[in-house]
Amino acid sequence: MTEPLAPGSTLGILGGGQLGRMLAMAAARLGYRCHIFEPGSAPAADVAHAWTQAAYDDLDALRGFAESCDLITYEFENIPAPALDVLSETTPLFPDRRALEVSQDRLTEKTFLAGLGLATAPFAPIDTPADLPTALAATATPAILKTRRFGYDGKGQARVMTPEDGAAALASLEGAPAIAEGFVRFSREISVIAARGRDGTVSAYDPGENVHEDGILSTTTVPAALPLTLRTDAVLIASRILTALDYVGVMGVELFVTPDGLVVNEFAPRVHNSGHWTQVGCAVDQFEQHIRAIAGWPLGNGARHANVVMENLIGEDVARVASLAAEPGVQVHLYGKAETRPGRKMGHVNRVTGPA
Ligand code: AMP
Numbered sequence: 001m002t003e004p005l006a007p008g009s010t011l012g013i014l015g016g017g018q019l020g021r022m023l024a025m026a027a028a029r030l031g032y033r034c035h036i037f038e039p040g041s042a043p044a045a046d047v048a049h050a051w052t053q054a055a056y057d058d059l060d061a062l063r064g065f066a067e068s069c070d071l072i073t074y075e076f077e078n079i080p081a082p083a084l085d086v087l088s089e090t091t092p093l094f095p096d097r098r099a100l101e102v103s104q105d106r107l108t109e110k111t112f113l114a115g116l117g118l119a120t121a122p123f124a125p126i127d128t129p130a131d132l133p134t135a136l137a138a139t140a141t142p143a144i145l146k147t148r149r150f151g152y153d154g155k156g157q158a159r160v161m162t163p164e165d166g167a168a169a170l171a172s173l174e175g176a177p178a179i180a181e182g183f184v185r186f187s188r189e190i191s192v193i194a195a196r197g198r199d200g201t202v203s204a205y206d207p208g209e210n211v212h213e214d215g216i217l218s219t220t221t222v223p224a225a226l227p228l229t230l231r232t233d234a235v236l237i238a239s240r241i242l243t244a245l246d247y248v249g250v251m252g253v254e255l256f257v258t259p260d261g262l263v264v265n266e267f268a269p270r271v272h273n274s275g276h277w278t279q280v281g282c283a284v285d286q287f288e289q290h291i292r293a294i295a296g297w298p299l300g301n302g303a304r305h306a307n308v309v310m311e312n313l314i315g316e317d318v319a320r321v322a323s324l325a326a327e328p329g330v331q332v333h334l335y336g337k338a339e340t341r342p343g344r345k346m347g348h349v350n351r352v353t354g355p356a
Helices: 018-029 043-047 059-067 081-090 097-104 106-115 129-139 163-171 228-244 286-294 315-325
Strands: 010-014 033-037 050-052 071-074 123-126 143-147 157-160 178-182 188-196 202-204 208-213 216-222 249-258 261-268 306-314 330-334 345-355
Touching: 010 018, 018 033, 018 043, 018 286, 033 043, 033 059, 050 059, 059 081, 071 286, 081 097, 097 106, 097 261, 106 123, 106 178, 106 261, 123 129, 129 163, 129 178, 143 163, 157 163, 188 228, 188 286, 202 228, 228 249, 228 261, 249 286, 306 315, 315 330, 315 345
Parallel strands: 010 033, 010 071, 033 050
Antiparallel strands: 123 178, 143 157, 143 178, 188 202, 188 208, 188 249, 208 216, 216 306, 249 261, 306 345, 330 345
């Protein structure tokens, strides 16, 4: 496809959470309709044209969904391979399945990143408990054990301070295939949100500085307190990853800042929580940028016109929304989730702290 997707076309979005919701709103602004595929509750469906509520192993439902869409994208990366097979029978998927397959598995992902010559934490596979001593010898301690698949917001992880802690840490992962990662002594965590268009053009946003609480992103601040050389390095790293994957869409790349330079932690083949600041900081935000990329539009410029702090509203934080909304320069986003639960992302605010 070389022409941009025609107005009125239907974009399928796998996953109906807040990222899908914000993608659907951006798509609507560009003249498209969205069809959400989501088995559970779907904040995205509230702002979309259609919703298929079915499981990812319901191949008939997937087939019907795919046939109703001109293009399919996703807001989360754990889509099973058989589902991808069915979708691809009729409808193009962006970003394509290689990006998903590489990022779904931490071992494949780290091996891919190291293969590009990028710095990562030292890592080693743990398929069975017998692999533990060799793996910890390779990474040294302290280390972090992580399940290879299905980890998010710090879940599926256990710290190992000394080799003697290893067996208990591994047991907490309940037999899932894992990797050991050497502990990176970082001063800051940053992320780059970058996009690659169907024509290979790359556009990146300024790196943001991330603070996590209990493994969940709490705030992202732009500009990150980094020298220009490191900001440039971060963007170049993201571009290498996008180009090596022949990627189409928006990606979030998480990096550690260390005295020896930047170390790549992981990347997500989708719009990213740490890119929400672009909604108030840039003319084209990450959601519109993703829709532009996959629909074959020219990419928006990543230039930033404001300094911004994005704050996630997690669980009961959402009760502060009235006072936050009364602050000048604060943009409020609520995800329309009926039930407030601890650790649940209920919304976020973007606070403009000054001109860029
Ligand atoms: P992840 O799920 O890989 O993004 O990890 C969640 C958080 O754990 C990261 O944001 C870091 O704060 C921390 N973390 C993950 N891997 C490492 C590592 N190898 N060394 C130090 N901290 C880490």
